[in-house]
Amino acid sequence: xxxxxxxxxxxxVEIGACGPDxxxxxxxxxxxxxEVHRLMSFxxxxxxxxxxxxxxxxxxxxxxxxxxxxxxxxxxxSAASRGIFDVTIADVLVRHGFLxxxxxxxxxxxxxxxxxxxxxxxxxxxxxxxxCIDLGGVAKGYAVDVAIEVLHxxxxxxxxxxxxxxxxxxxxxxxVHVRLPESPGSLVxxxxxxxxxxxxxxxxxxxxxxxxxxxxPLVSRDRRICAAMxxxxxxxxQDCMTADALTKVVRLAPGLAPELLGRFDAxxxxxxxxxxxxxxxxxxxxxxxx
Amino acid sequence: MRHPTWLLIPAAVVSTAAYGTTYLSLEQAQATIFxxxxxxxxFVTLTKEQAAAIEKKSGVNVRKNEVKLWKSxxxxxxIVDEVVGKHEFFTIAVGLNADSSVKQIEIMDYxxxxxxxxxNEAWRKQFTGKTSAAHLRLTDDIKNISGAxxxxxHVTDAVKRLLTTYDVALKPG
Numbered sequence: 001x002x003x004x005x006x007x008x009x010x011x012x013v014e015i016g017a018c019g020p021d022x023x024x025x026x027x028x029x030x031x032x033x034x035e036v037h038r039l040m041s042f043x044x045x046x047x048x049x050x051x052x053x054x055x056x057x058x059x060x061x062x063x064x065x066x067x068x069x070x071x072x073x074x075x076x077x078s079a080a081s082r083g084i085f086d087v088t089i090a091d092v093l094v095r096h097g098f099l100x101x102x103x104x105x106x107x108x109x110x111x112x113x114x115x116x117x118x119x120x121x122x123x124x125x126x127x128x129x130x131x132c133i134d135l136g137g138v139a140k141g142y143a144v145d146v147a148i149e150v151l152h153x154x155x156x157x158x159x160x161x162x163x164x165x166x167x168x169x170x171x172x173x174x175x176v177h178v179r180l181p182e183s184p185g186s187l188v189x190x191x192x193x194x195x196x197x198x199x200x201x202x203x204x205x206x207x208x209x210x211x212x213x214x215x216x217p218l219v220s221r222d223r224r225i226c227a228a229m230x231x232x233x234x235x236x237x238q239d240c241m242t243a244d245a246l247t248k249v250v251r252l253a254p255g256l257a258p259e260l261l262g263r264f265d266a267x268x269x270x271x272x273x274x275x276x277x278x279x280x281x282x283x284x285x286x287x288x289x290x
Numbered sequence: 291m292r293h294p295t296w297l298l299i300p301a302a303v304v305s306t307a308a309y310g311t312t313y314l315s316l317e318q319a320q321a322t323i324f325x326x327x328x329x330x331x332x333f334v335t336l337t338k339e340q341a342a343a344i345e346k347k348s349g350v351n352v353r354k355n356e357v358k359l360w361k362s363x364x365x366x367x368x369i370v371d372e373v374v375g376k377h378e379f380f381t382i383a384v385g386l387n388a389d390s391s392v393k394q395i396e397i398m399d400y401x402x403x404x405x406x407x408x409x410n411e412a413w414r415k416q417f418t419g420k421t422s423a424a425h426l427r428l429t430d431d432i433k434n435i436s437g438a439x440x441x442x443x444h445v446t447d448a449v450k451r452l453l454t455t456y457d458v459a460l461k462p463g
Binding site for chain 1: 295296297298299303304305309311313314322377395396397400402403433434435436437441442445446449
């Protein structure tokens with residue numbers, strides 16, 4: 001398998017492919033990831049996300065079909081998780097220093113929630129009450145999915161895309177390891193996976209602050225603050241956007257996890273200290289074993 | 291659905307000290323970024339004053355005074371650089387266009403460590419610019435890690451430092 005890695009999406013993105021056109025397929029897949037990065041960047045002033053964050057209530061904003069797909073999915077996930085998953089939390093991330101205060105709106109607390117951003121047909125969105133979004137919790141997974149689509153288009157026999165730990169593969173079983181949250185230099189084997197996606201959420205690289213007052217870029221909706229948790233959650237799902245989004249819900253609302261994982265045909269693996277817990281059985285139905 | 295219960299992590303925990311990947315040899319990186327072009331080595335040693343100016347302008351430490359630079363027949367530049375993060379070590383290849391804009395960035399190799407090794411130059415040397423075939427010390431078992439996102443801030447900093455290096459020390463005239 002031909003493998004390449006580039007710095008994109010604020011992390012290391014690795015793409016591997018098998019087939020006669022592997023190099024060209026990988027190059028095209030990187031181009032797509034870069035496009036998703038450009039469209040969904042919170043930092044860049046002309047990204048779709050920045051334009052949405054500057055739009056007044058009632059004003060329709062035309063977005064790229066990629067952004068539209070992500071926002072439509074985010075709305076579905078928000079409804080299914082009763083608002084636990086919510087992309088309209090950029091102000092909280094700015095307040096905790098995880099995002100820069102790029103737009104005036106993000107510098108004070110915003111009341112709007114996911115339900116205030118209408119996702120309309122024809123690649124348009126519209127605030128009924130102005131808010132601000134960050135797609136950090138879902139865009140990386142989406143980028144993995146579109147990169148996989150590109151590898152398929154090029155006729156790759158097998159492929160894998162790993163965007164800083166959110167990954168998806170097809171065509172050949174791949175061994176996957178996961179980090180221990182309290183000792184991220186130690187890995188435990190989860191087994192071999194094929195034709196599915198895995199994403200992991202944990203604070204071991206992204207947390208800020210000293211031990212004891214550590215926060216991570218994961219926003220607890222009802223308290224509108226960044227959470228601080230010690231366990232990690234890995235979700236196995238059919239696509240990486242679903243896996244990426246579900247990791248947040250599983251960590252923020254463990255009580256909702258079994259029902260929601262079932263609805264999205266997903267499974268979760270929670271690691272805390274030296275303990276490991278499976279929730280759901282969907283992944284086993286896909287023939288995954290060690 | 292099974293009732294979720296806590297299981298003990300299996301004893302087969304492995305260390306990332308055995309984890310690393312070589313993506314491109316020097317020749318492969320050159321051919322990837324400048325396909326079909328002729329590359330001529332033109333290594334540069336920065337003076338103390340240049341290194342200080344680069345640090346001041348970019349806000350990034352200059353650890354080495356040697357710039358591994360190749361000039362391309364189409365007017366571009368190819369630079370190989372090392373990036374030392376908190377727990378990771380990269381060799382990167384950066385291609386610049388003739389107008390000094392970034393053409394392409396490729397990771398040549400990646401090695402992860404939670405020990406002291408990552409800051410030890412002799413240890414790092416054994417990985418730099420190796421081809422896959424020569425990369426024998428690392429285990430093949432760890433191929434894909436699902437984990438919380440590792441920041442690539444150090445790579446971004448290195449690119450910023452190299453662009454400033456171009457302005458301070460390489461720019462013709």
